[in-house]
Amino acid sequence: MKSSSTLACITKSLTGLALGLGLLLTTGPAFAQEQEIVIEDLRIQGLQRVSPGSVFAELPLQTGDQVLPSEVSSAGKRLYATGLFDDLKIFEDRGVITFELKERPTLNELVIEGNQKVSSDDLKSGLRQAGLQEGQIFQRSTLDQIKLELQRMYHAQGRYNARIESTVEELPRNQVRVRLDITEGSVATIRRINIVGNEAFDNETLVRRFELQEDRGWTLFSSADQYSRERLSGDLERLRSWYLDRGYLRFNIESTQVSISPDKQDVFITVNVHEGEQYTVSEVELAGDLILEEDQLRPLQRLQAGDTFSRSAMTSTSETMRRRLGIEGYTFAEVSGRPEIDDENLEVKITFLVEPGSRMYVRKVNFRGNTGTQDEVLRREMLQMEGASANTDLIQASKARLERLGYFSQVEVETSPVSGSDDLVDVNFTVEEQPSGSISASVGYSQASGIVFGAAISQRNFLGTGSTVSFNANKSDFRTSYNFSYLNPYYTIDGVSRGFNVFYRETDFDALGVTNFATDAYGGNVTYGYPISHDSRLSLSVGFDKTGIRANQNADQSYVINEIDNFNELYGLDFLNYKLTGRWTQNKLNRGILATAGSYQRVSLEVAIPESDYEFYKVEYRGQRYFQLADDWSLKFRTEIGYGDGLGSDFDRLPFYEHYYAGGLNSVRGYRTSRLGPRNSAGNAFGGNLLTEGSVELIFPLWFVEDRRSIQTSFFVDGGNVFTTRCYGQSTCERGFDENELRFSAGVSLTWLTAIGPLAFSIAEPLNDQDGDETEFFQFSIGQVF
Known part of the structure; x- marks a missing residue:
């Protein structure tokens, strides 16, 4: 029996997580x-924001239940575990159980001060994810954990002397204001990296292999001198690979110490190594089911008896052999190099174990992600056929052809086994489409052309068929042009292309600062192309153009006639020419624009055929070659050569309106556009019939740019000029090519594919400009395609 004087009081003063585990129970005699x-x-007291319904929903107790005191205590623990309360007391009097609650305060305001390297918005976003947010329940334990996380975040940036101080101010109505005072401190830099135990290589040689570097002053714009545990782990693996690639098979990193100076400004790294002895290759064997003859696999070996052992060469040999077997259809072949070490003689025998597996055949070639592009457009680029044996080279070449289309921002390929079959695979291409059409109006500017107004309707993948349709109109200070073109790259199933275009343009060369005449031209052509290999094709174009020559607003017609050596007395000033153009193009670039690897070549011959008002020919060569040095680093070589002349005894020179010009962003940078070469009697550039240009560029990444496919920077050296073998009457020129007249420049360039159009600029210094040359240190263009 319980009397009214019996009061069982279960109290629990919850003063935070620091008190530890479980409820502390104070019970009367009955309990x-x-x-x-x-x-x-059941009674609830002390609620302010939390609804009674929420509390009762958490309590496993009801009126009329017969319970033990321990069950009441467990109910209190469950209620506290909701995280809504700072304190909880339980009273029982004659069957009436009262829960006296003290709610946790609400965070009214979060104030962050002292942060500069990380914005307050970013910090608040991170704190919100960690559970500290204005308007929510405030828990001091959460604040303590967040302070530790912020401390670790700043330590990860190398700011080891960063401090985080917090104050909690109580406000009316059970609310609090939390203030975080952050002292970010300065970044500690690596003062010294020391490798101990090395004898074969000096410290400087080994440290150059590291991504982490000592603070030398020139790392101002780099984080290489800031310590990172992850980067150190990568550097240690690079160090291990360096030794293993040079025959030190027993190399071992015995310990690593990282220490920081008392003022937390300098970091010192010490790596203790054991080099061991250098091993040479005693023998190389092939084992397993070779499939191919040994004389076909032996040339793929990068290691021979007597060579210093190299782990990377052994791995590369395995991969090369595996790819070779993949060409034969053994898609899942495995080739593993197994070294047998002879410590006594310091030799290693390498056995390449070949496990070809089953020969695979392609059941299906599937495409995913091409929501706007028809399957047929992708399928016609395939070199790997369904039903044929799987060929890894053909699969990768098919992937490259899809990437060159320019319709997709990303192309991935996966070869997957067919369930229930041991010799069938599916080849699955996953593409990510990018916009291939546009309707635009633009205003651009370049130093060469002035303000450029443009309007264009273009669709490179018209209705998902792969055909290109475009119309554009442009007007600048020196040119007005209109052009319509159409190209079907697969006019026939064999890949024969057909296209046509029509154009009209007016060109005022004097506005460009060149010579004193203007031309009006219109024409059109039809072009057929034929593929001769995976990356090469021949094309033939037949067309005509009508060109009229007139004096511009700054010169009368007689001046133009005299300037061109009475050209009109022989040929007139209006020319209707029928043109036949043949081209050979080879494209092995890894991208359609801003390439970083591969090569491109084009040879063309344009002839104004008989029955033309003026018969002439032009032969041109354009080439690019990229050598990839490392990720995002490439060396680019560019060459452009052009030559033109008249055909037959009646036409003894290239007509002046077809001249080549040199100088400018797309030519020899640092010299004004089209201002190099022979000049007329008025001192204006007159062009010539022989063009020679070239450049060498070192393409390098900008460390702060993430999307490096849309921006490209380079150091360059340009060279070239335009010459003439046939001088017009009053033009001043030296006949023929003269290497002493080549102009050179060096500088830095940037090309950026922006949302409003391409942006290109260069900063160049002419290296051998002469009197009369017109130079420009800074050249740029916005809204024009290069």
Whole structure:
């Protein structure tokens, strides 16, 4: 029996997580004896924001239940575990159980001060994810954990002397204001990296292999001198690979120590190594099911008896052999190099174990992600055929052809086994489409052309068929042009292309600062192309153009006639020419624009055929070659050569309106556009019939740019000029090519594919400009395609 004087009080003062585990129970005699209680009523006290319904929903107790004191205590623990309360007390009097609660405060305001390297918005976003947010329940334990996380974040940036101080101010209505005072401190830099135990290579040679570098002053714009545990792990693996690639098979990193100076500004790294002895290759064997003859696999070996052992050469040999077997259809072949070490003689025998597996055949070639492009457009680029044996080279070449289309921002390929079959695979291409059409109006500017107004409708993948349709109109200070073109790259199933275009343009060369005449021209052509290999094609174009020559607003017609040596007396000033153009093009670039690897070549011959008003020919060569040095680093070579002349005894020179010009962004940078070469009697550039240009560029990445496919920077050296073998009457020129007249420049360039159009600029210094040359240190263009 329980009397009214018996008061069982279960109290729990919850002063935070620091008090530890479980409830501290203070019980009266009834609870101490674990006598059952019949619940007459349940009461909740102290609620302000939390609804009683939420509390009762968490309590596994109801009126009329017979419960033990321990069950009431467990109910209190469950209620506290909701995280809504700072303190909880339980009272029982004659079956009436009262839960007296103290709610946790609400975070009214979060103030962050002292942060500069990380914005307050970013910090608040991170704190919100960690559970500290204005308007939510405030838990001091969460604040303590967040302070530790912020400390670790700044330590990850190398700011080891960063401090995080917090204050909690109580406000009315059970609210608090939290203030975080951050002292970010300065970045600690690596003062010294020391490798101990090395004898074969000096410290400087080994440290150059590291991504982490000592602070030398020139790392101002780099984080290479800031310590990172992850980067150190990568550097240690590079160090290990360096030794293993030079025959030190027993190399071992015995310990690594990282220490920081008392002022937390300098970091010192010490790596203790054991080099061991250098091993040479005693023998190289092939084992397993070779499939191919040994004389076909032996040339793929990068290691021979007597060579210094190299792990990378062994791995590369395995991969090369595996790819070779993949060409034969053994898609899942495995080739593993197994070294047998002879420590006594310091030799290693390498056995390449060949496990070809089953020869695979392609069941299906599937495409995913091409929501706008028809399957047929992708399928016609395939070199790997369904039903044929799987060929890894053909699969990768098919992937490259899809990437060159320019319709997709990303192309991935996966070869997957067919369930239930041991010799069938599916080849799955996954593409990510990018916009291939546009309707635009633009205003651009370049130093060469002035303000450029343009309007264009273009669709490179018209209705998903792969055909290109475009119309554009442009007007600048020196040119007005209109052009319509159409190209079907697969006019026939064999890949024969057909296209045509029509154009009209007016060109005022004097506005460009060149010579004193203007031309009006219109024409059109039809072009057929034929593929002769995976990356090469021949094309033939037949067309005509009508060109009229007139004096511009700054010169009268007689001046133009005299300037061109009475050209009109022989040929007139209006020319209707029928042109036949043949081209050979080879494209092995890894991208359609801003390439970094591969090569491109084009040879063309344009002839104004008989029955033309003026018969002439032009032969041109354009070439690019990229050598990839490392990720995002490439060396680019560019060459452009052009030559033109008249055909037959009646036409003894290239007509002046077809002249080549040199100088400018797309030519020899640092010299004004089209201002190099022979000049007329008025001192204006007159062009010539022989063009020679070339450049060498070192393409390098900008460390702060993530999307490096849309921006490209380079150091360059340009060279070239335009010459003439046939001088017009009053033009001043030296006949023929003269290497002493080549102009050179060096500088830095940037090309950026922006949302409003391409942006290109260069900063160049002419290296051998002469009197009369017109130079420009800074050249740029916005809204024009290069």
